[in-house]
Amino acid sequence: xxxxxxxxxxxxxxxxxxxxxxxxxxxxxxxxxxxxxxxxxxxxxxxxxxxxxxxxxxxxxxxxxxxxxxxxxxxxxxxxxxxxxxxxxxxxxxxxxxxx
Amino acid sequence: xxxxxxxxxxxxxxxxxxxxxxxxxxxxxxxxxxxxxxxxxxxxxxxxxxxxxxxxxxxxxxxxxxxxxxxxxxxxxxxxxxxxxxxxxxxxxxxxxxxxxxxxxxxxxxxxxxxxxxxxxxxxxxxxxxxxxxxxxxxxxxxxxxxxxxxxxxxxxxxxxxxxxxxxxxxxxxxxxxxxxxxxxxxxxxxxxxxxxxxxxxxxxxxxxxxxxxxxxxxxxxxxxxxxxxxxxxxxxxxxxxxxxxxxxxxxxxxxxxxxxxxxxxxxxxxxxxxxxxxxxxxxxxxxxxxxxxxxxxxxxxxxxx
Amino acid sequence: xxxxxxxxxxxxxxxxxxxxxxxxxxxxxxxxxxxxxxxxxxxxxxxxxxxxxxxxxxxxxxxxxxxxxxxxxxxxxxxxxxxxxxxxxxxxxxxxxxxxxxxxxxxxxxxxxxxxxxxxxxxxxxxxxxxxxxxxxxxxxxxxxxxxxxxxxxxxxxxxxxxxxxxxxxxxxxxxxxxxxxxxxxxxxxxxxxxxxxxxxxxxxxxxxxxxxxxxxxxxxxxxx
Numbered sequence: 001x002x003x004x005x006x007x008x009x010x011x012x013x014x015x016x017x018x019x020x021x022x023x024x025x026x027x028x029x030x031x032x033x034x035x036x037x038x039x040x041x042x043x044x045x046x047x048x049x050x051x052x053x054x055x056x057x058x059x060x061x062x063x064x065x066x067x068x069x070x071x072x073x074x075x076x077x078x079x080x081x082x083x084x085x086x087x088x089x090x091x092x093x094x095x096x097x098x099x100x
Numbered sequence: 101x102x103x104x105x106x107x108x109x110x111x112x113x114x115x116x117x118x119x120x121x122x123x124x125x126x127x128x129x130x131x132x133x134x135x136x137x138x139x140x141x142x143x144x145x146x147x148x149x150x151x152x153x154x155x156x157x158x159x160x161x162x163x164x165x166x167x168x169x170x171x172x173x174x175x176x177x178x179x180x181x182x183x184x185x186x187x188x189x190x191x192x193x194x195x196x197x198x199x200x201x202x203x204x205x206x207x208x209x210x211x212x213x214x215x216x217x218x219x220x221x222x223x224x225x226x227x228x229x230x231x232x233x234x235x236x237x238x239x240x241x242x243x244x245x246x247x248x249x250x251x252x253x254x255x256x257x258x259x260x261x262x263x264x265x266x267x268x269x270x271x272x273x274x275x276x277x278x279x280x281x282x283x284x285x286x287x288x289x290x291x292x293x294x295x296x297x298x299x300x301x302x303x304x305x306x307x308x309x310x311x312x313x314x315x316x317x318x319x320x321x322x323x324x325x326x327x328x329x330x331x332x333x334x335x336x337x338x339x340x341x342x343x344x345x346x347x348x349x350x351x352x353x354x355x356x357x358x359x360x361x362x363x364x365x366x367x368x369x370x371x372x373x374x375x376x377x378x379x380x381x382x383x384x385x386x387x388x389x390x391x392x393x394x395x396x397x398x399x400x401x402x403x404x405x406x
Numbered sequence: 407x408x409x410x411x412x413x414x415x416x417x418x419x420x421x422x423x424x425x426x427x428x429x430x431x432x433x434x435x436x437x438x439x440x441x442x443x444x445x446x447x448x449x450x451x452x453x454x455x456x457x458x459x460x461x462x463x464x465x466x467x468x469x470x471x472x473x474x475x476x477x478x479x480x481x482x483x484x485x486x487x488x489x490x491x492x493x494x495x496x497x498x499x500x501x502x503x504x505x506x507x508x509x510x511x512x513x514x515x516x517x518x519x520x521x522x523x524x525x526x527x528x529x530x531x532x533x534x535x536x537x538x539x540x541x542x543x544x545x546x547x548x549x550x551x552x553x554x555x556x557x558x559x560x561x562x563x564x565x566x567x568x569x570x571x572x573x574x575x576x577x578x579x580x581x582x583x584x585x586x587x588x589x590x591x592x593x594x595x596x597x598x599x600x601x602x603x604x605x606x607x608x609x610x611x612x613x614x615x616x617x618x619x620x621x622x623x624x625x626x627x628x629x630x631x
Contacts, residue, residue, distance in 0.1 A: 002402045004189075021255055022189050023441050024198070026401055029546040033539070034441035037448045038182055044261075060128070154435035161431050165622035165631035166473045167458045170431075171451055177434050178447035185440035198440075223621045223631075281625050390436040397438035397497045400556040 005031045006056060008049040009039050017049055108132075119248040119318045126250055127193045135317050139249055140194045141210075142319055147187035148205050149213035150180045155383050156220040157229060165223065172269045176230060179262040186255040193251065199398075206388045208375045215298045217377025224287030227277060228295045230270025232339075236302045236331050238263045243322035278342050292339065293347045300348075300361065301369040303327040332359040412523070413464050414485065417475075418604065419514075420460035421486035422575065424476055426507060427453030428614060429490060430500075438497055445543060449504075452536045459529060477619050478627070481612050489571035491608040501551060502564035505544035506572035506588065511537060513583045514576060548591065566597060573601035 002024040009020040020039050025031035028050070035050050069075030112132045118125075125131055131139075154177050161177065164170035188198045204210040215233050220226065241260050247253045277284040306325040314320040332351075336359070339346060350362045375381065430450035437443035461472035468475065489507060494500060515537065518530035551557030572588070573581050581601065589595055622631065 019254075021186055021258070022193075023185070024189070024192075024439075025441060026550065029542075030441070030550075033445050033543050033546065036539070037445040038185065038441065041178075041444075041448055058128070151435075151440075158435045160621075161434060162428065162617050163621045165477070165619075167454060167461070167476055168473075169631060171454055171458075174431050174434055174447060174451050174454070178444055178451070181435055181437075181440055181443040181447065185444060188440065223624075276630055280630055284625055284629065387436075393495075394436075394438035394497055396556055396560075400554040401550050402439070 002026050003031075004053040005035065006051045006053055007035050007039050008051070009045040010047040011044070012046050015046075017047075020045075020048075022053070116317070120316075122318075123248065124250040124253075125248055134313075135319075136194060138314060138317060139252070139319055140191055140196055142314065143187055143194070143249075143252055144191050144196065144201055144204075145211050145213075147184050147191060147201065148210055149216060150184040150187060151205070152212040152216040152383060152387070154180050154184075155386060156216060156218070156379070157226065160220065160223065160226045163223070164226075169273070173226065173230075176266045176269055179266065183259050183262070186258065190251050190255060202391065206384055206391060208384060211373050214301050214369055214372045214377065215295075216383070217372045217375075217380045218295070218298055219379045221294075222287050222291060223273075224277065224289075224291035225295070227270055227273035227288060228291040230266050231274050232270070232292075232295065232299055232335060233302070234263050234266040234270060235335055236299055236327075238267065239327050239330050239334075240303065240322070243320065243327065246318075246321045248318040274342070278344065289344055292344055296347050297364060297368075298372075299331075300328070300364045301366070301372075303331065305364075305366045305369065329359055332361070333357070412526070413467050415526075416460050416464040417485045418487075420457045420464060420476075421484050422490050422507075422511075423453045423460065424457035425484075425486045425611070425614065426490035426503075427451070427457060428618065429493070430504070432493075432495055433500065449540050449543065452540065456533045456536070459532070463525065463529065477622050481607060481615055484607065484611060484615070485604060486607075486611065487571070487575040487604045488602045488606060488608045489568065489575055491611040491614065492568075492571065493610045493614075496564075498551065498557065498560035499564040499568065501544070501547045502561055502568050503571075504540075505548050506565070506568055507575065508537065508541045508544045509587050509591075510572055510575040510580075510584050512541060513580050513587070517580065545591070552592075565592070569596050570599040571602045573599070574603045574606075 003026075004022050004024055006022050007020045008017040010017050023031060023034045023038055025034050031050050035048050039045055039048055111130060115125075115130070115132055115135070119135075125135075157173065157177055157180075161170060161174050164173050188201055191201060192198050201210070205212070215229075215236075220229065238260060241256055241263065244256045245253055245260065247256070274288055277288045304324040307323065309315045309323045312320070312323070315323065333353070336346065336351065336353075348362050350360055353359050371377070372380070375384070427450045430446060430453065433443070434447045434450065435443065437446050457476065458472055461475045465472050465475050489503060492503070494503060512534075515530050515534045519527050519534060521527040521530070548561070551561040573584065576584055585596070625631070
């Protein structure tokens, strides 16, 4: 059976490589020629990466059992705190000289 | 019938809820058997159609009347073969090997689109196919950008992008012919007259979305009739403005924007896609023959590559 | 100043590329597998593209356009080599012809790239930049078939059959270079045969031109297509 190669393409210099699809080919030489024509013949790609499917190590199980959301934006609800802080600032400001 | 255990039933329910709420599915994800079967069959038919769609046009590569037309037509057919490649790869990853798909195709066990069962008689057909068959196809394919199966939706972007060149090529062929000699103009009219019925059947008979399991699994999201209306709305005015006619006296746009037309012969559609079209058997025989002739290449070159 | 031999030289190349491109595009849609179909179709398109660029140069000197030169000449005026005219819709022969042609073409293009005629040298260089990929493609297939038990005898037979035609692509003085390159790659000697020279058309050319011009001839000369 031929090998499957995953093909990644970059649209322009500086852009990220994106998965484009795959091809089946007898070996790397064939894969190169085939990927060139299937994913770049209209000049739509500035670079291609060919990766034998077997070489792809996939990780798709991400566990967060203990809700460690301090690492994410939704881990911070600033709205309430900000409201509180503003109220506090508003009440004290009146007493301070030099504040509007 | 396989019986579903409670766990599978639960997973199926949540899978259905996931896809119905816009969720996407990747190759390695768990999916219900029914989803996998319907999806595989649907994408396989799409792939078969691209591959069989090559045959009505390829003879005309050799007869194209200018170098530019020859290049553009070759590129169009190359794109179609490329689409078949992309689609069969998706089918393979769903579990059905390409060789088995091709065996089933040439044995008449799987289907391909109705329009590819008709003969191409003139250079006018080349223009009508590239313009209107591809226009009809791009409507369905654009709707598939929203398919719940993400690998299919992703390759559809490349497919739609390439189809857009075909429509331009087709329209250019048509415009050149209708502004040419009387005989050239007649090539277009005669081809349109023959292709109109198959074009009206292209999107299939109207099935209410709520009865369509393909819509339920969000493999398809566009009802057949909606696709046909979109085609009529987009292209009938473009045909008429060239002074060309369409062979349907009932065809007109209602005040509500809905197009009226003569009901296509759905029995003909069924007969055609099950291998009884005017060119079905000849096309399948050609595929069988060409496959036999290159069989040794696949056998030796690919088999020895292991 | 242009001389008739310059036009002839352009037409040698252009007719070869047109006819071979036409022959190779007979595979579009039915190649041994889909990835190959896409790749081989690009090669056919490149060849037609090269032919078009060359016809444009010739047409300028002849006071006509590229399509007229490509389509509207009588069979006897085509200057193509018999190698490209043969109808050989069989994969081992297709690969044998493809590789023999590309190898001969490389020899010819090297000479043209060094030409004093800047325009000719320029177009040869441009063509050669695409031919690089054709040669890579041809060679990977040659290696594959030679390394396969079933492919090798088929390819060897095809090479022997086509060898006199391959020699005919080049003028006398360039043929030894072709022999050297082909034998080096194959690691064996090829039959010592008389070349089938350019201008001695195969009957297949007449059939090809008949089909190629059938649509074009259906409207009066000068019609737009």
